[in-house]
Amino acid sequence: MPETTTKPRTKVKPQTERPKLYKVILINDDFTPREFVVTVLKGEFKLSEDQAHRIMITAHRRGACVVAVFTRDVAETKATRATDAGKAKGYPLLFTTEPEE
Ligand code: TYC
Numbered sequence: 295m296p297e298t299t300t301k302p303r304t305k306v307k308p309q310t311e312r313p314k315l316y317k318v319i320l321i322n323d324d325f326t327p328r329e330f331v332v333t334v335l336k337g338e339f340k341l342s343e344d345q346a347h348r349i350m351i352t353a354h355r356r357g358a359c360v361v362a363v364f365t366r367d368v369a370e371t372k373a374t375r376a377t378d379a380g381k382a383k384g385y386p387l388l389f390t391t392e393p394e395e
Contacts, residue, residue, distance in 0.1 A: 316369035318361045320353040326385040338376040
């Protein structure tokens with residue numbers, strides 16, 4: 295019988311499992327004032343005026359823009375709070391969440 299050598303099988307899960315991250319996405323609409331979108335972005339996502347303005351303009355031009363990534367709970371809470379801030383003023387402003395690939 296031929297001698298066979300067997301490699302030890304040591305395929306295990308990485309010990310430090312990273313939590314899945316979720317994108318918060320800003321959706322464009324025709325009614326929410328630009329300055330209000332910038333104010334919400336600064337308040338809820340702690341962005342500078344410049345960062346907030348760039349994200350607002352990108353969503354305005356392209357239809358949507360990723361704001362930031364967080365763990366699921368944080369992403370959902372921030373998206374809901376930011377959407378509610380628009381609702382409170384009667385605007386259709388919308389933030390959604392989506393898992394990262
Ligand atoms: N399109 C809006 C306007 O022209 C501004 C706006 C930008 C609204 C981005 C939503 O996610 C948005 N007043």
